[in-house]
Amino acid sequence: MKRVIRNADVLFAGRLQKKEVLFDGTSILEVSDKVTADAEEIDGTGLTLLPGLIDVHTHLREPGHEQKETIATGSKAAAAGGFTTIMAMPNIDPFPDNVETVSEYLKRIREKAVVNVLPYGTITCREAGQTASDYEGLKKLGIRWFSDDGVGVADEKVMLEAMRKAKENDVLFACHTEDMNYRRPGASVHEDAFAERMGWLGIPSACESAQLIRDLELVKQTGLRYHACHISAKESVEALRRAKAQGADVSGEVTVHHLLLENTDVRGTNWKMNPPLRTHEDRMSLIEALEDGTLDFIASDHAPHTEADKDKPMAQAAFGIVSLETSFALLYTEFVLHQQRWSLEQLVDWMSYLPAKRFGLGKKGKIEAGYDPDLVLVELGSERRIKAKDFFSKGKNTPFDGWAVRATVRETIVSGRSVYRIGGGMTK
Ligand SMILES: [Zn+2]
Missing domain, CATH: 2.30.40.10 (Urease, subunit C, domain 1)
Structure with a gap:
């Protein structure tokens, strides 16, 4: 019709x-x-009328954690937020790291999702950081993107082997970089004087940037297509800028909350996410990096949790906030209307055409015959x-409740x- x-x-x-x-x-x-x-x-x-928005970084929690979100509720949240295609991160149970599990998972998605849902496979089996997943088998099912989101791949040799195998299969890695040597148990927010004053344990920027710098070296050796998830620190921006200048096939995303909020805005566990909100200087460097193309586009990192997961002391509460239903409205209001810093066209490019292009999603992100x-x-x-x-969304964990x-x-x-x-x- x-x-x-x-x-x-x-x-x-x-x-x-x-x-x-x-x-x-x-x-x-x-x-x-x-x-x-x-x-x-x-x-x-x-x-x-806009092209449907596209988000390469969401957590739908099903299967395994349906008390937080399901494919149905998460994809409904996407539709209500203007998103027509979302990519689902693989930290679910069972992990999508083999053909049998992913076949079942794809069937579930077909039955339940109200928007296009494209799942990631894991980089390593069970995200355990030990052995590479079956990229070849999963690619035959249409999975061309792999991530261990939630954790970094700690062992450099494992990562190098995984990258070589991924390169052979021409798939993309989307990496959450986090070197746990820099993170103490209970660390919750950005590490600086503000965290100390509040009595919170901090996560230093090097936690993210050290592993990103390592990964970018491995990318140079392997030639892999590499995407850096939720860049939060200015040191990471610099590393990505250098790698791009050297011609590496790398891209990076910035989340809505890292564009809008800073560490001194933190008022409770609904401001706790990983990577954490960082300083004013970091936030400004993210905005500039997006504007100069060092960062390629915007993602949400929609991370639903139950009230019980969040209703805890800062050190114990879960990381993450929901954002599918607020992302576009917040960014449009702040950067297009209030600051008049971005045009609507630019914002929509960052939230639709550019992620589609980088991830090879086909004719998406434009209103044009043939799309x-x-x-x-x-x-x-x-x-x-x-x-x-x-x-x-089942998750109500947002710092933006009540925002106009x-x-x-x-x-x-x-x-x-x-x-x-x-x-x-x-x-x-
Ligand atoms: Zn992550």
Whole structure:
């Protein structure tokens, strides 16, 4: 069935234009001033049409930790936040490190997800940092991205072997770098004078940057396609900048919270995540790195937890915050509207086309004939407050509860079908 969106401001050819967009279940068929084809109409009056957002870093927790999130609730949260494709990190149980487990996992996703969900395989079996997973077998199932997110691969020899094997199979590594030699038990926030004053144990920046620097050396030796997850420290930015200048095939992401918050903003366990919020100087270096292309795009690191996981002393509480339902609205409000530092087009590129391009996700991230019909209609301008209790996600663990934002997702379309409508809920 063909459908047409009329009367919306469409992000087309790099700017907002009054256009009409015709699509079916497979692709966008036409973007023009007047679509004459016979099609079901969607009225976009007063709304802005964007390509569906894409997030390469989410935690859906299923299977194994369904009390925190499921494929259904996490993908609903994605749709409500304007995301049409999300990638799921592999720290679940059982770990997606072999063909049998991943086949089952893919079946679960097909049954339950309301948006496109692409899972990662693990770099090492069970994320134990000892033996490389079956990249060749998993690639035959369509898995072309591997991560041990949550932990770094500590042993350099294991990482080198894994990278060689990954290079042979032409797959990408997305790495959480963390050298545990730098992290004391109970460390929760960025290590500096502020943490000390608050009585919290700190995590130094070197915890992230030391292992990233090691990885980038191994990338030089192996030529692997490498992506650095959730860069938080200025030292890491410098390392990535050097590697790029030397021609390495590397990219990096920055999360929404590291763009918006600093270590001195921390008020409790809903501000605790790994890597932690760092200093003002770090945050400014992340923003500049995104703007100069050292960092390639934005991800959420959506990390849902139960109330009990968070309702603990700082040292014991779980790391991570939920963000699928707040990411776009927060960044649009702060950087496009308030600071007028970024254009809407630039923000959407960082949240859609650029991650799709780097991860080889096909014709995604643009509203153009021939692209996938993954679209989101948003209302820009009118103010609302973020209400964590209303999230589709099982996780309500956000530091942004009560923040005023000026962007609201009205309708999310995946493969040509409306999967979310504000007020009308969600359809699978
Ligand atoms: Zn991580």
